[in-house]
Amino acid sequence: MTKPLEGVRIADFTVHAAGPFCTHMLSQLGAECIKIESAHRPDIFRKPHPVYGRLGPASFDQVASNKLSIRINLKHPKGVDLAKRLVGISDVAAESFRPGVLARLGLGYDALRAVKSDIVLLSVSSSGQSGPDSHFAGYAPLFGAWGGLGYLTGFSDGPPVEMRHAMDHTVGLNAALAVVAALHQRRATGEGRHVDVAAREVASSLIGEALLQAAAGAQPSRIGNDHPRMAPHGVYPSRGDDCWIAIAVGSDAEWRAFVNVIGKPELADDTRFSSESERRRHSVSLDAIVSGWTKLWSAEEAAVSLQRAGVSAHASWTTREIVDDPHLGERRSIVTVSEPDGRQRAAVGVPMRFSQGEDVGIVRGTPALGEHEDYVFGDLLGLSDAERRSLQDEQAIY
């Protein structure tokens, strides 16, 4: 019994978050992912970035999990040759340099096709491989800004909200889907493809309906926690400091169930709240009623009561509640990962469960730089010890 993508090999040149998240997903699904860095240019996220307000690496451990690590100096001609040899035995090459950089290194799509005619090349970038802005630099908050998602998120009387790593990883999840689609096409036709994922386009894809409204002449804008149909709908205060519950009443039937749970059955006959449109029209007074009840209860207690009555509600969780949650633990959505140094930490698993084959997910923690060179350079590429020493002396392996 196998994992879904067992047998697929990825030469992974990606850095930062979006590209590495893509290959991290594919590796959890069974692909063998070989991460290529060098001591001179390690993945930028291996090191800390104090602008985040932390002195440790912000994000590397999660997306590096499961991967094999080797060093190749892509600025050295023999390093480029070595990278090509690796691509020659791979199914997918993945990169997230600025458009044009890979080609300047001698590893563009045509060069890679010359060593592996059916290679699937994934390029993840901020603005795509073509177009007037293709040279633009960017990170997750910029993707959200360009794509319209950032503009639309926030309170109606406040500024836009910057997207964080969830934006990067959404790019990566889309990229993983596109890569597997390209592999299917390769299986059917024998042809590889150059997959081009532009992060700002991914951000736009998350507001497709608003873009359609704009195309029709409307001007969608920030609406905070409101919903264009449902009421009550929002994030309400719960008992305790900075505790909240998210509630969405989706129908008149749910409204009737809701008023019973909060002990105000008479509201079912209140004409101000007799339909969704009326409840929306009177949302200020309605929200005051809802908040008056939610403040009396812990978010968990209130959510359980409402769910029992068939109303969508959930406590606003911090990471602590997520890591401790029995449901997520049972589904292996939260797992414990052992690092090579023996340290254990919580990590997020792959978000899918398959009824057949081996369990998918994280099997090993963060690789040390160059940790798997015996296997990759020795077993896979057949380099002798002397050849490897020579390449190291020349700093092609560095």
Next chain:
Amino acid sequence: MVQPAQNAPLSGMKVVVRASSVGAAYAGRLLCILGAETLFLEPPEGSPLRKEPPFLGEEKVSALFAYLAAGMCSAVFDALDEDGRAGIAALLEEADIFIDDTPSAQRAALDTDPQTLAKRYPRLVHVSVLPFGASGPKSNWKGEEIGLLHACGEGNLLPNGLSFEVLPDRPPVKIYGHFASLQGGIAAALGALSALWVRDEVGGQFVDISIQDAALAVGAFAVQRFGDGSVEHRSSRSFRFGGVLRCADGDVELLTLEDRQWKALVELLERPAWALDPALDTSIERSRRGTEINANIRAWMRDKKVSDIVARGQTLGVPIARYNTPAEVLADPHERARGLFAPVPIEGIGTLDMLVAPFRFGAEPLALRQGPPALGDYSPPQPISQRQPAEAMQASAR
């Protein structure tokens, strides 16, 4: 049946989608735009998504449904009666993938529970998309978008940056639209294609997608940081400098991670004396003095035009972006050059530009062949025995 583009990766694949919520429908949309023949299964009254806002014009045509179902055909069957179930069975007989968001407890009565489908269609990939998945203590919980965002942790972490700074007493704010549900859709499409990849080895199978899991996966770094000993909070989840910045005619996002980007920013700011302080050459000192730096940047940006700053900044290598409105995204020359949008007819509205896909496979964008389907527009192909002789011979030859 609308034929997919010739070069689409999943050409020849057949997908059936039964969706009353965004996640499952989006999985279908993704597979459809990737080239799969995709049927949207609806009850006689139509999917509830057809009535979901936002709407286009005064006609109550759902922009959300139009975006989610574009390119698909609509097949109407009443799953509550025997003929309807027989019709669905005929579709599933031909399908590679079935995506379904029917609550688990209702599936057996419709003959679409995992056990029945596995027995009847041993090569079918059956993908379940539910708010909290098909297994685990919360598998029967209801989950509207706002609750799911808070169940995955990202909801509690927003707003951050400037929005929190100016409105600190507000509750957490929702990401616009259907961010969490769309993650479920992307994960479902990826899970479906991954399961299909090994179908010859393991047969068809059941793939269990939880929207909570998918949204948690893309927010994974918060869990990593918890393992490092820190619990993130929206009040402190701000860049030490940069972030959302207000200009004379709009907002921009600025994030500099690298020393070279800081130096480029100093150039953009016209080399002010405060920025030339040698102490700011280190990222740690810049982080420590972030508030002071940001005050200076904000004062400088206040009377500048967004387009001027972004153009010059990106030329210098400063990661900076405009907060685009949906209309600006739609009109952006870059998006136009890349063919991100395509005109599609929408019944009752006319032809509108719609976002096609967040990825491409080579120089040309994918093709969106039609808008949303009219209810029940699917015509099953005639059995060969009922066709005219010449047509039947051609079909047999194929």
